[in-house]
Amino acid sequence: MNEAFDIRGQSHIEVHKFRAGAITIATLLALVIQASFPIHFAKTAVLDLPLLVTIYFGLSRRNPSTGLLLGMVIGLLQDSLSGPTVPLGLYGIAKTIIGYLASSIGARLDTEHPAARFALTASFFVAHQGLIVLTRRILLAQPEPWFNMHLFVAALVNALVAVFLFLVLDRLRKN
Amino acid sequence: MVAIPSRHKSLVLLAGVIVLQVLMLAVQIKRDAEGRLIRVWTVGAVSPFERAGSYGFGWIRDTWRHYFALQNTTKENERIRRENDVLKLQITQLQGKAAEADRLATLLNFRQSHADVPMIGARVIGTGAGTASLTIQLDRGERDGIRKNMGVITPDGVVGKVVEAYPNASQVLLLTDKDSGVGAMLADSRVQSPVGGQGEPLLVMKYVPNDDTVNLGERVITSGMDRIFPRDLPVGTVAEIKSGNPFKQIRIKPAANLERLEEVLVLLSLRSLEMKNEGNTGDPPPAPGAANPPRAAKR
Numbered sequence: 304m305n306e307a308f309d310i311r312g313q314s315h316i317e318v319h320k321f322r323a324g325a326i327t328i329a330t331l332l333a334l335v336i337q338a339s340f341p342i343h344f345a346k347t348a349v350l351d352l353p354l355l356v357t358i359y360f361g362l363s364r365r366n367p368s369t370g371l372l373l374g375m376v377i378g379l380l381q382d383s384l385s386g387p388t389v390p391l392g393l394y395g396i397a398k399t400i401i402g403y404l405a406s407s408i409g410a411r412l413d414t415e416h417p418a419a420r421f422a423l424t425a426s427f428f429v430a431h432q433g434l435i436v437l438t439r440r441i442l443l444a445q446p447e448p449w450f451n452m453h454l455f456v457a458a459l460v461n462a463l464v465a466v467f468l469f470l471v472l473d474r475l476r477k478n
Numbered sequence: 479m480v481a482i483p484s485r486h487k488s489l490v491l492l493a494g495v496i497v498l499q500v501l502m503l504a505v506q507i508k509r510d511a512e513g514r515l516i517r518v519w520t521v522g523a524v525s526p527f528e529r530a531g532s533y534g535f536g537w538i539r540d541t542w543r544h545y546f547a548l549q550n551t552t553k554e555n556e557r558i559r560r561e562n563d564v565l566k567l568q569i570t571q572l573q574g575k576a577a578e579a580d581r582l583a584t585l586l587n588f589r590q591s592h593a594d595v596p597m598i599g600a601r602v603i604g605t606g607a608g609t610a611s612l613t614i615q616l617d618r619g620e621r622d623g624i625r626k627n628m629g630v631i632t633p634d635g636v637v638g639k640v641v642e643a644y645p646n647a648s649q650v651l652l653l654t655d656k657d658s659g660v661g662a663m664l665a666d667s668r669v670q671s672p673v674g675g676q677g678e679p680l681l682v683m684k685y686v687p688n689d690d691t692v693n694l695g696e697r698v699i700t701s702g703m704d705r706i707f708p709r710d711l712p713v714g715t716v717a718e719i720k721s722g723n724p725f726k727q728i729r730i731k732p733a734a735n736l737e738r739l740e741e742v743l744v745l746l747s748l749r750s751l752e753m754k755n756e757g758n759t760g761d762p763p764p765a766p767g768a769a770n771p772p773r774a775a776k777r
Contacts, residue, residue, distance in 0.1 A: 335524060338604040338615065339531040343539050345737045348609065367488035375495050383520035384607035386649045387642050388657050390506045391516060392499040394608055399499065403492050435610065442503050 319363040325475040329356055330377055338384055349457045351428065353377045355465045357398050358427050359472050361405025362414045370409075374402020390443065397434035401427050417466045425462035429454065518644055521615070525647040528604035529617055536740075540574035581741055588633040589743065595708055596746040597631075598622055602739045603647070612655040612677065613641070614739060619648045627706065629745040635712035635733025636660055636700060637742050648744075652736050653681060653713075661704035662713045665697035673698060673713055673730055679737070680717060683728040690726070692719055698730050707745070 333352035341348040357377050361370035378398030382391045405427060408414070414423060432454055439445040585599050600622075604615035618624055620643045630637040630650045638658055642649040651658050652675065659674035662683065669692075671685040686692060696716045702709035712733035720727040 331524075331527070334607055335527040335531055338524065338607045339528050339535060341605045342532065342602055342614070342739070343535045348605070351608070353607065368491050371488065371492050371495060375499070379499075379516070380520055381607045383517045384524060384604075386606055386611050386613035386651060387517070388611040388613070388651060388655065389606070389608065390503050392503040392506075393610060395499045396496055396503075399492065399495050403488070407488075438503075442500065443507070 318365045320477045321360075321363075321475050322477060326360055326373065329360075329472060329475065330373075330380075334377075334380055334384060337381070349460055350464060351431070351457075351461060352468075353381050353394075354398065354401065354428065354431055355424065355461060355468055356472075357402050358405045358424055358465065359469050361402045362409035362420075362423070363472075363476070365406055365410040367403050367406045367410070370406025371399050371403035374398035374400070374405075377402075393435060393438055393443075396438055397431050400434055401431050404430070417470075420469050421462045421466050424465035425458045428458040428461045432458075517642065521642075521644050521647055521649075525603065525615065525617075525644075528615060532601070532603040532617075537574070540577075584633050585741055585743060597743045598624070598746055599741055600624075600648075600744055601741055606649075611657070612652040612675070612736075614638075614650050614652060614742075616648045616650060616742065616744070617646075618744070619644045619646045621645055623746050624648045624744050628747070629706040630742050631707070631711060631745065632734045632739065632742050634735065635714065636707055637734050637736065637739065639706055640744065650742070653732060653734075654679060654736055659704075660707060660713060661701040662698050663701040664692060664716075665699050666693070667691060667696075670701050670703065672704075679732075681714060681730040681732055683716075683730055684725065686726045686728055687724065688721055688726055692716060692726060692728060694719060 330353070333356040337350070337352045340350075357370075357374045360373055364370060364373075375395055375398065378393075378395035379391060381394040381398070382389055385394070405423070408423065412419070414420060433449070436447045436449055439447045582599070589597055589599070598618060600616040600618040602614050603617045606613035606615075614637075616624070616630075624640055624643045626640055626643055628640045628643075630639060636653055638650045638652040638655070640648050641651040653660060653673075654675040654677065656675055656677045659672050661670070662673040663670040664683075664686070667690060669686055669690050671683050673681050673683050675681055683698065694716055698713040698716065700707040700709055700711040700713055714730040714732045716728055717731040718727075718729035
């Protein structure tokens, strides 16, 4: 099944397939860059590249099961690299849900336009942070603020980077 | 057996995966287990790339800072600049090496001046892969003698402590992390209080009574009471003081530049470093059986 229906009932949304190993390599690269860049460029700590990769492949593959499983794997790897103060599952749960939502939305809407990608990424970023705060508050009993200005700025920066990153990742698609 | 409609299969899978991870979280909290095996595999797989990336990024950054940034000159200088480009590139590389040598010499001097404290130099090769914790990753681990709970410093001051040691790498929780802390005291008044992180660039000194006098800019040093760091290492300087009830709200600017760490020193001792000077300091002796920090005693 290579087509999905958009909200107007028209079947024109394609399911994209990627070159062999593209998802694995992109995921590992995102994790390595996420763990390496902030040493040399402290401001880049605001980026969440593993989240952007989760969103991109979720929106492109448009299969909720694949999206949520990819989100879970990326999230757990990110948990593993974040040190023992971050329990395994914190990013895992958040990215599982984001992967599911991204692929579900991707199956219903055309998400190829840069403006749509910008808006969706910003929304997913806020939702992701909200899920982390929710997990911390409910499951870990760690009080965290729900919203601050930094989150708003980070969402916009990530959304902007996503527009360009997604164009690069588009090149990994099979013709 | 109840058949699940195909359109609900992904929802069921989502629920299953979430429940699984919630259970995993619960197990970690209940048993204080930290999924060490998964972490060892992940760090083992990723750290070689981080190591390579660290050197690569360092080279690019040094080249950018010392070479490309100089390209911004007028057209009339272009011809002369082209002739000098090769030499400049070589100078750039030498400058990078000289800067590294300076940093290493500072570390070496520091080590020699604290010869009684066993320590090892390590290079920072990565950071935590998210904003949920403030950690860095070092290129040395258990094979170099690094163990959990060892202190990490630079000649400028305290950096944090080792929270996980893997065979060839280790993770350090920075002092600015919410879960971090160090036994400290004000250098002038000698008032003791733990200093901890808040997930922000500034630290907080938590238990200084309102009656005690604290001055802006006053130095904060380690007290040695945490049995991880030796006495008198710089922690930071007082940056902000507010009255509170019953304690002052004091914010500390870290002495070490925690946002730009390249090389650090790991204190290779889990025993109380203060014990050696116990007779000289006049401090009360530690409680029996307290020579090792509690978490280290588990190992």
